Amino acid sequence: xxxxxxxxxxxxxxxxxxxxxxxxxxxxxxxxxxxxxxxxxxxxxxxxxxxxxxxxxxxxxxxxxxxxxxxxxxxxxxxxxxxxxxxxxxxxxxxxxxxxxxxxxxxxxxxxxxxxxxxxxxxxxxxxxxxxxxxxxxxxxxxxxxxxxxxxxxxxxxxxxxxxxxxxxxxxxxxxxxxxxxxxxxxxxxxxxxxxxxxxxxxxxxxxxxxxxxxxxxxxxxxxxxxxxxxxxxxxxxxxxxxxxxxxxxxxxxxxxxxxxxxxxxxxxxxxxxxxxxxxxxxxxxxxxxxxxxxxxxxxxxxxxxxxxxxxxxxxxxxxxxxxxxxxxxxxxxxxxxxxxxxxxxxxxxxxxxxxxxxxxxxxxxxxxxxxxxxxxxxxxxxxxxxxxx
Numbered sequence: 027x028x029x030x031x032x033x034x035x036x037x038x039x040x041x042x043x044x045x046x047x048x049x050x051x052x053x054x055x056x057x058x059x060x061x062x063x064x065x066x067x068x069x070x071x072x073x074x075x076x077x078x079x080x081x082x083x084x085x086x087x088x089x090x091x092x093x094x095x096x097x098x099x100x101x102x103x104x105x106x107x108x109x110x111x112x113x114x115x116x117x118x119x120x121x122x123x124x125x126x127x128x129x130x131x132x133x134x135x136x137x138x139x140x141x142x143x144x145x146x147x148x149x150x151x152x153x154x155x156x157x158x159x160x161x162x163x164x165x166x167x168x169x170x171x172x173x174x175x176x177x178x179x180x181x182x183x184x185x186x187x188x189x190x191x192x193x194x195x196x197x198x199x200x201x202x203x204x205x206x207x208x209x210x211x212x213x214x215x216x217x218x219x220x221x222x223x224x225x226x227x228x229x230x231x232x233x234x235x236x237x238x239x240x241x242x243x244x245x246x247x248x249x250x251x252x253x254x255x256x257x258x259x260x261x262x263x264x265x266x267x268x269x270x271x272x273x274x275x276x277x278x279x280x281x282x283x284x285x286x287x288x289x290x291x292x293x294x295x296x297x298x299x300x301x302x303x304x305x306x307x308x309x310x311x312x313x314x315x316x317x318x319x320x321x322x323x324x325x326x327x328x329x330x331x332x333x334x335x336x337x338x339x340x341x342x343x344x345x346x347x348x349x350x351x352x353x354x355x356x357x358x359x360x361x362x363x364x365x366x367x368x369x370x371x372x373x374x375x376x377x378x379x380x381x382x383x384x385x386x387x388x389x390x391x392x393x394x395x396x397x398x399x400x401x402x403x404x405x406x407x408x409x410x411x412x413x414x415x416x
Contacts, residue, residue, distance in 0.1 A: 039068035040371050043106060043113035043137075045099045045128045046120035048074035048084035050215055053142055054119040057169070058088075060360035061117065066368035070094060071113050073102040099128040107135035115140055115165075115371055121219040122226050122233070126151040133162040138371055140167045140364070144237050144400065145393025147227035152397040159390045165374060166390040167367040170241045172298065173388055174362030176333045176342035176354065177319040181246045181302070181309050183341035184321070191306030193247055196275065196283035198239040200298045201291035205231075205269050208262050221267055229400040230267025232258055235298075236287035236403070237396040241388065242300055243285070244395070249277040255411045256403035261290050273403055276413070316355050344384060363387050 042061060047054015054074070061067040071094040074084040078097040085095030096102035106112035115138040118128050126146040129139045139159075145168060146152045159166045172178060184190060209217040219225040220234055227233055244251070253276045258268035269290045275283035288294070298313035310320040317333040331337035334350040345362045347354060366387040373379035398416045406414040 040066055040115055040368055041071075041111065041113045042067040042069050043071040043073075043102060043116040044069060045073050045102070045116060045118045046075070046124065047072070047117070048077075048080050049087070051119065052216060054117075056357065056360055057117050057119050057140075057142070057364075059357055060171075060364045063357070063361035064365050064368070066365060067115075071096070071102060071106055073097065073099045099124075100131050103131040103135040103137065107137065113137060114375075115367070118142060123147045123224065126155055129155055129166070130158050133158050133164050133166070136162065136164060138165040138167075138367075138374070140169060140367055141393070142169050143241075143388075143393065144227070144229075144233055144396050145390065146397060147225075149394070149397045149401045152394045156390050156394050165367065165370050166393075167363065167370075168388040168390065168393045169360065169363050170238060170245070170388040170392065171356070171360040171363055172238060172242050172313065173245045173386075174345060174359035174366070175313075175316050176338070176346045177311055177316060177331070178242065178246060178300075179345055179386075180319055180331060180338055180342040181300070181311060182248075183339055184309060185247055185302065185304075189307060189321075189323075190302060190304030190309065192279075193249060193277075193281045193302060193304045195301075195303040196243050196247055196249065196277070196281060197285075197301040198243045198283070198299070199286040200235040200239040201286065201288045201294035202235065202296060203290065203292045203294050205262065205265075205289035206292055208264060210265075221265055223266055226267060227397075227400070228267075228404045230258075230260065230265070231269050231287045231289045232256070232271040232273075232403050233267075233400045235289065236271050236273070236285065237400060239285050239287055239298060239300075240399050241392060241396055242298070243275075243283060243302075244392075245388075246300060247277075247281075247302055249279070249281055249283075251399070251416055252276045252278045253413045253415050254399075254402055254406060255413050256406040257411050258403060258407040268407075271403065271407075313355075316359075317353055 073096040075081040116132045118141040210221045255274040257272045259270045270288040273285040307323040319331045322328045370381040373381045
């Protein structure tokens with residue numbers, strides 16, 4: 027519990043609410059673990075399900091005050107904004123189609139938003155939400171969690187310091203196999219909404235995991251996408267959204283890229299990978315072995331940089347928690363985004379306060395670009411892979 031003294035003084039954990047993430051929801055539990063890891067947040071309110079009974083049962087399981095278990099996000103935003111001890115931030119962990127109305131309600135209520143990706147279902151909604159966020163003056167954090175991995179921070183710093191020279195080639199891939207059959211017909215909750223255009227939006231695999239691969243490539247390289255050519259396919263008969271995507275990329279300045287996202291690739295569980303090659307060297311990183319980054323200066327032997335060992339710099343060190351040889355991964359990556367959000371929220375408690383130097387997290391602008399990427403892919407694919415600008 028957060029005491030009245032802590033509320034008045036601005037001390038203590040950040041008061042957090044959650045929309046979605048009730049019984050049977052995978053990503054909600056991940057967000058709760060990430061928010062707890064560093065002791066920066068205290069979950070005190072929620073609208074955990076669109077089903078009021080499930081919402082109440084979920085809140086009881088989490089030990090929430092029944093008076094702060096709400097039947098809708100609209101009710102929650104209004105009630106919490108009116109309380110002197112109301113939530114300071116909300117985590118939105120619903121299917122994609124709820125992101126826009128929920129985030130809008132909390133921003134307009136003066137509450138910071140931490141939202142799962144992708145930002146919204148459509149580009150029009152994403153742009154409207156960006157305007158709402160700017161007008162509100164509140165923080166908007168998008169949980170592209172892979173940007174929180176220490177070796178991704180290391181890779182980003184190496185590119186920016188010129189160790190790779192001028193970037194020529196970027197290859198990002200994200201294959202999975204869990205939708206190889208028509209799992210959605212079994213009623214599996216995660217498959218049902220991800221393959222439903224009314225809940226997921228226009229993109230299937232490209233929106234669900236392709237946005238992660240694209241965001242990672244942009245985050246590490248800093249390159250701006252100029253055009254893309256996409257081939258989206260629904261291989262499983264009767265599936266309404268793509269389950270495989272091949273995308274060619276043209277970046278400003280001349281660099282070229284390729285992106286592959288698939289949820290019908292047997293033998294792949296969560297095989298996100300990034301390779302970047304420049305005039306002076308190259309780097310390779312794999313999410314399933316995340317504590318290692320391969321670096322090859324041109325003409326020299328390949329070198330292994332470890333998360334907390336020799337070769338890793340300050341960028342990796344500031345988001346590492348434990349000594350070398352102890353793996354950090356998915357949950358810690360999420361937790362790093364929450365920790366960065368906490369630093370920014372604490373700074374915002376002081377009027378005009380700015381986050382400490384080095385605080386870094388995906389913003390609403392990254393979210394808008396991600397949706398623009400998805401819509402450009404869909405448009406290109408419908409035109410038989412025609413080169414399309416964002």
